[in-house]
Structures are given as structure tokens and as C-alpha cells.
Amino acid sequence: MENDLLLDIRDLHVVFDVFGGTLKVLDGVDFTVRSGEKVGLVGETGCGKTTTMKAVLRVLPMPPARVTGGEIYFKGRDILQMTSRELGRVRGEGMAMIFQDPTTALNPVFTIGTQLEAAVKYSAAREKRLPRKQIRERAVAALKEVALPDPERLLKNYPFQLSGGMRQRVCIAMAVAGDRKLIIADEPGTSLDVSIQDQILRLLRGLTDKLNTSIVLITHTLGVVRELADRVYVMYAGNMVEVAPTRELFSQPLHPYTVGLMAAVPKLTGGGIADGIPGRIPDYLNPPTGCRFHPRCDRSMPMCTQEKPRFVNMGGDHQVACFLYTQGEEGASRP
Amino acid sequence: MNGDLLTVTDLKKHFIVGHRGIVAREPITVKAVDGVSFAVREGETFGLVGESGSGKSTVAYTVVGMYRPTAGDIAFRGESLYEKGGKRRSDLRKEIQIVFQDPGSSLNPRRTIKDIVGFPLRLYGSDGNLQTRVRELLQMVELPEDYMYKYPQMLGGGEKQMVAIARALATDPSFVILDEPTSALDVSIQAKIINLLLRLQREFNLSYLFITHDLSLMRNVASRVAIMYLGKICEVAEAAEFFRNPYHPYTQMLLSSIPVVSEEEEELKPKRITSRGEIPSPVNVPSGCSFHPRCSQCGDTCSADDPVMVEVEPGHVVRCHKFA
Amino acid sequence: MVSARILGSAQRSENLRRNWYKFSRNRLSLIGLCTVALVVFLAVFAPLVAPYPEHASAFVDFENASLPPCRTYPFGTDVVGRDIMSRIFFGFRFSLMMGVVVLSLVVPPGVILGLVAGYYQGTWLDTAIMRTTDIFLAVPPLVLALAIASVLTPNLFNAMLAVSLMWWPWYCRLVYGLASTLRNEFFVASAETIGASRFHILFREILPNCISPIFTKMSLDMGWVILIGSSLSFVGLGVQPPRPGLGTMVADGSKYLPDQWWIAVFPALAIVLVVLGFNLLGDGLRDMLAAEEV
Numbered sequence: 001m002e003n004d005l006l007l008d009i010r011d012l013h014v015v016f017d018v019f020g021g022t023l024k025v026l027d028g029v030d031f032t033v034r035s036g037e038k039v040g041l042v043g044e045t046g047c048g049k050t051t052t053m054k055a056v057l058r059v060l061p062m063p064p065a066r067v068t069g070g071e072i073y074f075k076g077r078d079i080l081q082m083t084s085r086e087l088g089r090v091r092g093e094g095m096a097m098i099f100q101d102p103t104t105a106l107n108p109v110f111t112i113g114t115q116l117e118a119a120v121k122y123s124a125a126r127e128k129r130l131p132r133k134q135i136r137e138r139a140v141a142a143l144k145e146v147a148l149p150d151p152e153r154l155l156k157n158y159p160f161q162l163s164g165g166m167r168q169r170v171c172i173a174m175a176v177a178g179d180r181k182l183i184i185a186d187e188p189g190t191s192l193d194v195s196i197q198d199q200i201l202r203l204l205r206g207l208t209d210k211l212n213t214s215i216v217l218i219t220h221t222l223g224v225v226r227e228l229a230d231r232v233y234v235m236y237a238g239n240m241v242e243v244a245p246t247r248e249l250f251s252q253p254l255h256p257y258t259v260g261l262m263a264a265v266p267k268l269t270g271g272g273i274a275d276g277i278p279g280r281i282p283d284y285l286n287p288p289t290g291c292r293f294h295p296r297c298d299r300s301m302p303m304c305t306q307e308k309p310r311f312v313n314m315g316g317d318h319q320v321a322c323f324l325y326t327q328g329e330e331g332a333s334r335p
Numbered sequence: 336m337n338g339d340l341l342t343v344t345d346l347k348k349h350f351i352v353g354h355r356g357i358v359a360r361e362p363i364t365v366k367a368v369d370g371v372s373f374a375v376r377e378g379e380t381f382g383l384v385g386e387s388g389s390g391k392s393t394v395a396y397t398v399v400g401m402y403r404p405t406a407g408d409i410a411f412r413g414e415s416l417y418e419k420g421g422k423r424r425s426d427l428r429k430e431i432q433i434v435f436q437d438p439g440s441s442l443n444p445r446r447t448i449k450d451i452v453g454f455p456l457r458l459y460g461s462d463g464n465l466q467t468r469v470r471e472l473l474q475m476v477e478l479p480e481d482y483m484y485k486y487p488q489m490l491g492g493g494e495k496q497m498v499a500i501a502r503a504l505a506t507d508p509s510f511v512i513l514d515e516p517t518s519a520l521d522v523s524i525q526a527k528i529i530n531l532l533l534r535l536q537r538e539f540n541l542s543y544l545f546i547t548h549d550l551s552l553m554r555n556v557a558s559r560v561a562i563m564y565l566g567k568i569c570e571v572a573e574a575a576e577f578f579r580n581p582y583h584p585y586t587q588m589l590l591s592s593i594p595v596v597s598e599e600e601e602e603l604k605p606k607r608i609t610s611r612g613e614i615p616s617p618v619n620v621p622s623g624c625s626f627h628p629r630c631s632q633c634g635d636t637c638s639a640d641d642p643v644m645v646e647v648e649p650g651h652v653v654r655c656h657k658f659a
Numbered sequence: 660m661v662s663a664r665i666l667g668s669a670q671r672s673e674n675l676r677r678n679w680y681k682f683s684r685n686r687l688s689l690i691g692l693c694t695v696a697l698v699v700f701l702a703v704f705a706p707l708v709a710p711y712p713e714h715a716s717a718f719v720d721f722e723n724a725s726l727p728p729c730r731t732y733p734f735g736t737d738v739v740g741r742d743i744m745s746r747i748f749f750g751f752r753f754s755l756m757m758g759v760v761v762l763s764l765v766v767p768p769g770v771i772l773g774l775v776a777g778y779y780q781g782t783w784l785d786t787a788i789m790r791t792t793d794i795f796l797a798v799p800p801l802v803l804a805l806a807i808a809s810v811l812t813p814n815l816f817n818a819m820l821a822v823s824l825m826w827w828p829w830y831c832r833l834v835y836g837l838a839s840t841l842r843n844e845f846f847v848a849s850a851e852t853i854g855a856s857r858f859h860i861l862f863r864e865i866l867p868n869c870i871s872p873i874f875t876k877m878s879l880d881m882g883w884v885i886l887i888g889s890s891l892s893f894v895g896l897g898v899q900p901p902r903p904g905l906g907t908m909v910a911d912g913s914k915y916l917p918d919q920w921w922i923a924v925f926p927a928l929a930i931v932l933v934v935l936g937f938n939l940l941g942d943g944l945r946d947m948l949a950a951e952e953v
Contacts, residue, residue: 019677044524045491194548195588201594220521221594223593223594226594226595227594261523262596265551267554267597268554268578269554269597269599269603270575271555273526273555276524276526276530399852400852429854432853433852437845440846441845441846443867445870446864446867455853484670484671485670499849
């Protein structure tokens with residue numbers, strides 16, 4: 001039902017004004033996250049996934065970016081219409097973002113304790129008035145949640161004294177410290193070694209299960225969402241092209257882009273790598289008409305250049321935006 | 336050994352990063368590479384895999400001449416690259432080239448593609464018009480001619496890397512070091528570049544030293560694989576054998592933690608080995624076998640003695656007390 | 660097959676247009692550009708544009724002395740009857756000349772020393788160059804300029820010399836900081852592995868990446884040099900009367916404040932105009948030359 005949607009992005013359009021014209025980056029993005037759900041957002045560089053999340057947090061650089069259409073509902077209220085005060089509360093209380101590079105996400109001149117306590121303080125209006133001691137206790141508890149040893153001592157350390165993996169755990173602790181409902185993780189662990197990334201992903205999965213938080217996992221690595229997400233969106237050039245429960249997306253990818261992406265991933269079983277998808281991502285100044293993927297698609301039809309495909313329900317929460325698929329109801333119930 | 340293009344013997348590269356104590360001034364050393372030996376045959380792709388701090392990039396930079404070895408030797412076609420006085424030979428410079436990891440910083444943002452690719456051509460003299468040669472090189476990496484006058488910032492990550500490859504091939508080398516060439520790129524662009532590299536290898540009979548942390552990629556690229564940990568090689572084997580039958584606990588741990596996309600691949604991963612701990616600081620290398628604090632199969636000798644390389648199967652060597 | 664020359668020039672003109680776009684987005688930069696263009700125009704064409712060009716040198720007309728601004732003399736006249744506005748136009752010549760000459764003397768050696776010191780960071784060469792720089796920087800600039808200018812004959816040339824001696828270390832410092840970072844970039848390592856000469860690495864790889872901060876600083880420095888030159892003239896060590904240096908004019912006019920205010924105020928405003936113009940232009944140059952983000 002619509003009511004238990006934590007995050008509901010509808011037909012979002014975002015453009016950037018640059019030298020030479022406007023970049024039509026987001027061209028009608030639909031994206032939903034339910035309570036307690038882990039959603040993966042997969043797309044290559046330049047597809048607009050970070051722009052989408054920045055729009056949700058409303059941290060897009062306002063010139064040159066402009067929102068030209070659509071709504072973003074968080075807990076039922078349209079974020080794009082909120083005043084900055086309301087927004088501050090939503091950001092602090094409802095959402096948190098874990099950035100890609102933990103080294104630059106932490107302020108090097110403040111201790112872990114200072115930054116973590118700030119995260120706790122701003123996580124809820126009532127928390128601001130909590131006595132110092134209690135805030136500290138919550139900070140220690142958050143560090144324990146992310147399995148960091150010796151939390152009391154860690155609070156006094158500075159970021160440079162920690163390893164990359166520990167810093168990432170601190171960032172996660174800051175995100176979960178305030179009982180927030182939605183965590184957006186932007187390529188967590190990509191700057192870390194693969195064995196550490198594995199630990200971090202397990203940690204995230206365990207935490208979100210335990211606290212019933214929703215998480216949006218943004219990445220360009222397919223293997224990562226397979227481990228962590230319940231449902232996966234595939235994004236291309238400013239549009240969502242496919243969404244399905246994880247298992248089904250990997251066993252039965254429908255959209256030609258998804259198929260091409262899966263084929264291009266090197267397999268541990270060997271056998272060489274299939275050629276990537278021919279062509280480049282489109283020029284956002286003059287994007288292709290109709291379906292933005294058609295110039296690179298080996299199965300494109302004349303219709304693809306004229307109209308833009310919308311999501312078509314293929315059953316079982318699996319939707320795909322492609323004219324190759326027309327069964328099911330057009331734009332059926334929002335998943 | 337004969338037929339080997341590049342032979343690395345007991346290579347060591349230590350860095351002094353500071354001093355301990357006021358009076359004694361003991362140097363604090365990082366042993367980035369601490370006794371590495373391997374050989375690359377002509378026309379093969381030798382893979383070097385490892386995490387951060389393993390020393391794989393240091394090996395690459397030393398082989399190409401950016402660093403001078405602290406000890407050990409590097410030989411090209413049997414001849415040492417270093418003269419008696421320790422100076423590197425400059426006549427063999429064109430034979431060994433490198434493609435760096437980050438395409439953004441390996442191309443000078445203030446020079447055009449034509450300058451970047453044309454520079455080595457100009458240095459080593461080339462027959463024919465410079466412009467034509469540049470155009471040919473760009474065609475070789477499947478880039479259109481009009482890219483000549485663009486600046487690197489106008490190109491996408493994959494295209495920049497293709498320019499870097501064209502530049503490396505401009506001196507007509509026999510040996511190319513590829514240091515994480517696709518780590519910063521998306522998967523579909525990575526596929527294009529890897530296939531390009533393999534095609535160029537066949538066309539020009541190149542030998543590659545391929546360095547990456549991505550084991551799935553390595554499986555599809557290398558003919559032989561070596562894994563490094565804290566400056567030393569732990570295991571070397573033919574590619575299929577390496578992935579099918581890993582002996583070293585570190586290899587097993589790494590293989591078990593990679594994210595894969597299909598059930599068949601899951602089957603291939605070693606089971607029930609979760610990764611533990613993190614790589615220690617290279618200033619404080621653990622005693623004995625440097626992997627022992629994280630090893631699930633650590634024994635008594637492991638904290639005391641450093642194991643030596645033994646052959647467990649033909650063509651498959653491991654450095655671990657379990658198999659001594 | 661499209662001729663390479665056509666491709667090249669098409670790309671070059673696109674680059675120019677993009678640079679202009681980046682520059683012109685900020686209105687203040689355009690104001691700076693116009694101001695500087697105006698000053699340069701007035702300086703170059705002073706003999707043709709100034710209403711009374713002969714007033715720029717020794718000239719007396721006591722009948723029209725100390726006239727307040729009016730129709731015939733828009734900025735008024737000074738105590739010996741010379742038109743202030745014409746003298747200001749000619750005064751711009753001295754100011755600009757000072758700036759151009761000082762920067763020409765100062766930038767090449769400063770940049771080259773900075774490049775060498777930065778590239779050889781950690782060696783004796785670095786230490787030798789940078790400690791010398793430190794010594795020059797340790798002396799208070801105006802004091803140094805005054806000392807030198809007073810030992811030598813006071814005139815414009817010696818004032819420029821004095822200012823140059825204290826100015827070059829700043830460029831050395833600036834480029835040293837840039838070069839020592841840039842030399843660790845992979846494109847430098849790549850050039851080295853290919854076998855580039857030191858000259859190539861310093862001047863074809865590293866220097867082009869320093870151009871932006873250097874040009875920005877040069878533009879801002881024009882303002883500073885003019886200001887210091889005017890200060891020297893003000894204390895009598897620069898442009899000598901009867902020549903119309905702006906600082907000299909302010910000095911002469913200050914005696915007659917506040918009654919004949921125009922004699923000092925208009926030259927002072929002219930100095931402000933020039934300095935402000937170059938500062939705004941410098942900001943615009945910085946925006947334009949900043950490395951593009953992907």
C-alpha cells in the first residue's frame with residue numbers, strides 16, 4: 001500500500017545549466033523504498049544515481065541544478081516543498097548518508113567523539129536537550145553496534161589514527177546513531193579492500209535487519225547488491241529502466257541494458273569477458289529522443305526513438321521500462 | 336630462465352619514513368617489497384593480485400624504473416637492467432612501459448591528446464608524419480581522429496585510459512605493466528578495455544604484468560597468478576589452478592569474500608572462511624609469517640619463523656608452514 | 660578525411676568560447692576587464708585623448724590655477740594651473756609601466772627558481788633556493804624598497820628596481836608549492852618513464868599546470884605594484900615632479916586639503932580605480948583558468 005512507503009520519488013526531473021545549454025540529467029525518475037527494505041541502485045558513472053540521492057537530501061548545488069518537475073515524498077510529505085527548517089528536521093531525524101570515501105567524510109580536526117556526539121544530538125529534537133553524559137552513552141552504544149573495539153578510547157581518537165575500515169564503521173555509526181529510518185549508502189567500501197568491504201557489507205546487512213532501517217545502496221558493482229539488497233533498481237542515463245527482487249534480477253534480467261551489464265561482469269568461472277555495451281552514455285545536452293538507451297540497443301525498434309517507455313509490471317514486483325515487454329498492466333500498482 | 340622476457344630476482348624495496356628516538360635515530364622502515372621473485376614469459380599475462388599495502392604497485396613502479404631497488408635484480412631478456420654502479424640502463428627504456436591506475440592523473444590536463452601521445456613518438460623518432468602516427472595509434476585503441484585536439488577533461492574515464500594505452504604503445508614496447516588499469520572504471524567500459532588489451536597483446540605479441548585487486552577480473556585475464564601480502568608473494572599458480580585449488584589461507588580468505596553475480600560462481604568460492612582483521616601497518620609487520628594474526632589455520636611455528644616457497648603441485652608454489 | 664588543421668582550429672575556437680563563458684559569468688569580472696581596458700586605452704592614447712596634453716609636463720598658467728572642477732577642467736586644476744584630468748591620463752602611463760616592468764623582471768626568475776626548487780624538493784638545491792627566498796621575505800617590503808631607493812638616485816627606474824627585489828620571492832614560493840605537489844602526479848612519472856628531459860618535465864609538464872595561479876597572481880599584483888609605486892612616489896622616491904605620477908600628485912595635493920580637495924582626491928580615486936580593476940580582473944582570470952571539472 002502507498003502508506004508504508006518510506007521514500008517515494010515520482011517523475012523527478014532535474015536539469016543543470018552549463019556552458020552550451022542545459023543538461024537534462026534526470027528525466028522522470030520513479031523510485032520507492034518501503035520501511036525496513038534494502039534497495040539497491042545500480043548504474044554506471046553519469047547515470048544520475050548520485051544526483052537522485054542528492055535531490056532527496058536536497059543538497060544539489062542549486063545553481064546550476066534545477067528541479068523542473070516531480071515530487072519526492074518522505075514519510076508521506078513532499079520534501080521539495082519543505083522550508084529549510086522543516087527540511088533540517090527531516091534530514092537530521094529521518095535520513096542519513098554514508099559517503100563513498102570515509103577519509104574525506106570525517107573532519108580531520110575533530111575527534112571521533114565530537115563528530116559522533118554531534119550526529120546523536122541532531123538526530124532528534126528531543127535529543128538536543130539530553131545531558132552530555134547521555135549523549136556520550138549513545139555514542140558509545142553506536143560504536144558498539146558497528147563492532148568497533150574499545151569504544152570509550154576510540155571517542156578520543158582522531159580520524160587519522162584509524163584505518164580505512166574503521167573510519168567507514170564510524171561513518172556507519174554516525175548514520176545509525178539517531179534511530180533514523182533511511183540510510184543512503186553511496187558506494188560503501190569501494191575505496192576499501194575487498195575483504196574489508198565484505199565485512200562492512202555484512203555489518204550493514206546485520207544492522208539494518210536489527211534496527212529495521214531502510215537502506216538505499218548506491219553502487220556500480222553488481223556483485224555488491226546481490227549480497228545486500230532485497231530489491232534492485234537499474235538506472236541508465238537519468239531513468240530507471242528495471243526494478244526487481246534481487247534474485248530475480250540476476251537470474252532473469254529483462255532490459256537489454258541490464259542484460260549487457262550482467263554479461264560484461266567478469267566471472268570467477270572464467271571464460272573471458274563479453275564485450276561491453278557498444279557506444280557511450282548519451283550527451284545530456286541533446287539526449288536521444290524516446291528511450292535514451294536506443295542508440296546502443298541491439299534490439300531497438302522504430303517505436304523506441306519516438307516514445308519513452310514507462311514501467312511495465314511483469315509480475316512479482318518485477319518492472320521494466322522497455323517496449324519489448326508489453327504484458328501486464330501499464331504502470332500497475334506502485335511496488 | 337631462457338625464454339623469459341622479464342625476470343625479477345629477490346626484489347626488495349624499502350622506504351625510510353622517519354626516525355625513532357632522539358639520540359639513536361633508528362630509521363623506521365617500510366618494507367614495501369621484501370623479497371619478490373617471479374618471471375614473465377614472452378607473450379604471457381602474469382597477474383599480480385593483492386590488497387592495499389601488499390606492495391604490488393611498488394613492484395610495478397620498481398620494474399618500470401620509477402624506484403631504484405633496495406636489493407635484488409630485474410633482468411630483461413637475460414640482461415640486468417642495472418649497470419655496475421646501480422644506475423638504470425636507458426637504452427631499454429622503450430621496451431618496458433606502464434599504464435597507471437588513475438586515468439585522471441596520468442594524463443596532463445594542460446596538454447592535448449596529440450601532445451600526450453605524440454611526445455614519445457617524437458622522442459624516439461618515428462618514420463612518417465607525426466600526425467599520421469598519432470592517428471594510427473588512436474585508431475589502434477578505437478578512438479576517433481578528432482580526439483587529437485581535445486584535452487583529457489573532455490574525455491570519459493575509459494577513453495582517457497585508452498589514450499594512456501596508446502601512449503604506452505607509442506614506444507613499441509615488448510613489456511607493458513598494467514597497474515589496476517580498470518579499477519576506476521565502470522564494468523561495461525572495463526570489458527571494452529580488457530578486450531582491447533587482449534587483442535593488442537595478440538596483435539603485437541606483448542607481455543603483460545597485470546596488477547589488480549579484482550580476482551574475478553584476474554581469472555579472465557591472466558595465464559599465471561601470484562598473490563602478495565605485505566611485500567611478499569604467498570602463492571603462484573596457473574590461473575585455472577589458482578582459482579580452483581587455492582592452498583594459501585590468505586588466498587582462500589580473499590576468494591571467499593569477493594562479491595559475485597551468479598550461483599555457479601558462489602559454488603567456486605571457498606566456504607566458511609570469513610575475513611578477519613585488517614592488514615597491519617607495513618611499519619609494524621608481524622613476526623614470523625606476516626599473515627599469522629589473521630590466519631584461521633595458524634600453527635605454532637607461524638609466529639616465529641617466516642615460511643619459504645615450496646612446490647605443492649607442478650607449477651604451483653605456496654609459502655606457508657602447512658605445506659613445508 | 661577532415662584536415663587536421665580544421666579540426667585543430669575548430670577545437671581551439673571552442674576552447675576560447677568556453678573560456679569566455681567561464682570568465683563572463685561573473686559580472687564583476689567583466690567590470691574589472693572594462694576598467695582595465697579603459698585605463699590601458701587612456702594610458703596608450705593619452706596624447707590624443709587628454710584635453711590638455713601639454714599640461715603633463717612643465718607648464719604653468721597661474722591665471723587658471725586652483726580652479727575647482729568645472730566645464731573646461733572636469734577634475735579642476737592644480738596650484739600651477741595644470742589640468743588634473745590630463746595629468747591623470749598620463750599618470751596611468753607611469754603606473755602601468757611600473758607594473759609591467761616590475762612583473763617582467765620578477766616573474767621569470769621567480770617561476771624558474773620555484774620550478775627547480777619544487778622539482779628537486781628535499782635536495783640541497785631546494786634548500787639553497789628556498790632559504791634565499793626566506794631571507795628576502797624576512798625583510799619588511801616597504802622598508803627594503805625605501806632603503807634601496809634612498810641609496811640610489813630617486814627616480815622611477817630605481818623605484819622599480821627596489822620593488823622587484825622584494826617581489827620575486829612570492830612567485831618562487833607560489834610555484835614551489837605547486838611544483839612540489841605536481842611532481843608526484845602520474846603524468847610526470849609517465850614522462851619520466853618515457854625518458855623526457857628535465858627541461859621538458861619542468862616546462863612542458865609542470866609549468867602549464869601552474870599557469871592559472873601565476874596569471875591570477877600577476878593580475879592582482881599589478882594592483883599592488885601600482886600601489887607601492889604610488890607610495891614610493893608619495894614619499895618622494897619614485898616619479899619626480901613635474902612628471903605626473905599618481906602618487907606624486909596625491910603627495911602634492913595633500914598639502915591643500917581640504918580646501919582644494921580635488922588636487923589630491925582625483926588622483927587618489929584614479930589609483931583606486933586601477934587597483935580595483937586589476938583585482939576584479941584577477942578574480943575573473945582565476946575562474947576562467949581554473950581546471951575544468953569533469
